[in-house]
Amino acid sequence: MVRTTSILPALLGLAAASPTPGLLSTLLSNAKGFNSPFSSTSAGGKASCVSGTVAVKASAQNTKLLLSNPPSQYNDTEIFVEFLQPTSGIQAAVNGGKTTVSGTYNINAKLCFPASVSSTSSISTVHFLIHGINFDQLYWDIPSSNGVSYSYLDAAASAGYATFSFDRLGTGFSDHPDPIQTVQSALEVEIAHQMIQSLRSGSIGGTAFSHVVGIGHSYGSIQSIGLANKYPSDLDAIILQGFTINTANLGTTIADFNPTIASNNAPLRFGSLPSGYNVINSAIGDQTAFYRFPNFDTSLFNTLDGKKQTFTLGEIFTLTEPVAPAAAYTGPVDIVNGQNDFIFCSSDCTGENEMVQPALFPAAAAGSTNYYAPGTGHALNAHKTAKDTYAQMIKFSKDNGF
Numbered sequence: 073m074v075r076t077t078s079i080l081p082a083l084l085g086l087a088a089a090s091p092t093p094g095l096l097s098t099l100l101s102n103a104k105g106f107n108s109p110f111s112s113t114s115a116g117g118k119a120s121c122v123s124g125t126v127a128v129k130a131s132a133q134n135t136k137l138l139l140s141n142p143p144s145q146y147n148d149t150e151i152f153v154e155f156l157q158p159t160s161g162i163q164a165a166v167n168g169g170k171t172t173v174s175g176t177y178n179i180n181a182k183l184c185f186p187a188s189v190s191s192t193s194s195i196s197t198v199h200f201l202i203h204g205i206n207f208d209q210l211y212w213d214i215p216s217s218n219g220v221s222y223s224y225l226d227a228a229a230s231a232g233y234a235t236f237s238f239d240r241l242g243t244g245f246s247d248h249p250d251p252i253q254t255v256q257s258a259l260e261v262e263i264a265h266q267m268i269q270s271l272r273s274g275s276i277g278g279t280a281f282s283h284v285v286g287i288g289h290s291y292g293s294i295q296s297i298g299l300a301n302k303y304p305s306d307l308d309a310i311i312l313q314g315f316t317i318n319t320a321n322l323g324t325t326i327a328d329f330n331p332t333i334a335s336n337n338a339p340l341r342f343g344s345l346p347s348g349y350n351v352i353n354s355a356i357g358d359q360t361a362f363y364r365f366p367n368f369d370t371s372l373f374n375t376l377d378g379k380k381q382t383f384t385l386g387e388i389f390t391l392t393e394p395v396a397p398a399a400a401y402t403g404p405v406d407i408v409n410g411q412n413d414f415i416f417c418s419s420d421c422t423g424e425n426e427m428v429q430p431a432l433f434p435a436a437a438a439g440s441t442n443y444y445a446p447g448t449g450h451a452l453n454a455h456k457t458a459k460d461t462y463a464q465m466i467k468f469s470k471d472n473g474f
């Protein structure tokens with residue numbers, strides 16, 4: 073999907089955000105690699121950003137799935153019923169082996185720099201942000217609510233970091249290709265890899281970053297693990313939010329989602345999507361999996377639930393595929409979970425953080441650490457503890473020299 077934005081509102085947008093004059097000219101020149109670039113800011117204005125579409129060429133070994141778009145909600149629901157039936161054999165039955173998928177995919181992205189700097193060339197580290205299921209890049213730039221700031225883009229900019237956030241393939245304003253054969257874990261990891269290479273070379277944004285800190289949330293953390301495994305030097309440091317190796321509650325979680333054909337659930341938003349695109353059925357399912365009451369702002373919850381994003385049948389059948397020990401990754405790892413994460417801890421994360429690094433990052437650097445956000449559910453950034461969570465994430469990045 074291409075957004076048409078004339079350059080005039082783009083310039084006006086930059087003027088409204090009042091970055092320093094030097095940064096304004098640098099940002100305009102740093103729209104390199106973006107199609108239809110326009111200026112934007114973070115929720116709290118601490119970051120000045122270039123937004124737009126980047127065309128990412130990628131190729132991956134996806135799984136040929138012997139499934140088609142469900143003709144009705146009955147068929148869709150039956151796929152999930154059998155997915156959750158341990159003896160159904162559906163996973164093996166639909167697995168048609170590996171197949172190469174390639175293309176150029178339009179990814180909606182946002183590259184931000186601290187609004188306070190006069191030149192982007194002084195910034196050498198970018199935080200590369202991969203959101204999880206049910207969200208798009210808004211997860212990293214949640215608007216303030218009732219006087220509380222929730223934006224990671226603001227927190228990172230205040231600490232002197234550039235950030236790169238994007239809508240994963242099949243979400244937000246990025247392309248929405250075949251939800252069964254194309255939008256799968258393997259291709260999404262390759263797209264992330266290509267964008268990291270472009271940030272390091274300067275072909276996205278024009279600043280050749282020397283350090284990339286990979287920060288994922290949930291399914292985004294699974295993709296960071298896939299990167300560390302396949303491309304161990306892509307990320308200098310890794311922060312995994314909303315992830316443990318405890319998969320005991322994943323079935324319960326999928327049942328809680330009540331997966332619903334997106335075009336039926338929210339036709340105004342998703343009416344044009346094939347039925348392999350699903351969403352969480354209700355706000356109650358969203359709360360159950362992602363939130364811990366009363367540690368979130370209910371009006372913010374309703375705003376975010378109204379912006380819920382899709383997931384695909386292709387993602388469900390390849391969900392944990394990238395998870396394998398990243399033996400060659402030698403950077404530090406920070407494991408960050410809500411103490412009451414429903415999805416990866418059955419709502420009690422005690423002792424879970426400490427299991428991740430030994431199991432998946434056996435050669436991780438000594439600066440590795442972990443953090444439990446008290447009274448917090450799976451969507452850490454949407455809880456009242458976000459400020460403290462961000463302080464820990466930024467301290468980890470700085471302690472490790474990035």
Ligand SMILES: *[C@@H]1O[C@H](CO)[C@@H](O)[C@H](O)[C@H]1NC(C)=O
Binds near residue numbers: 140141142143147
């Ligand atoms: C949908 O369900 C009907 C009834 O079981 C079945 O005959 C049909 O093959 C299903 N279609 C798909 C595409 O799965």
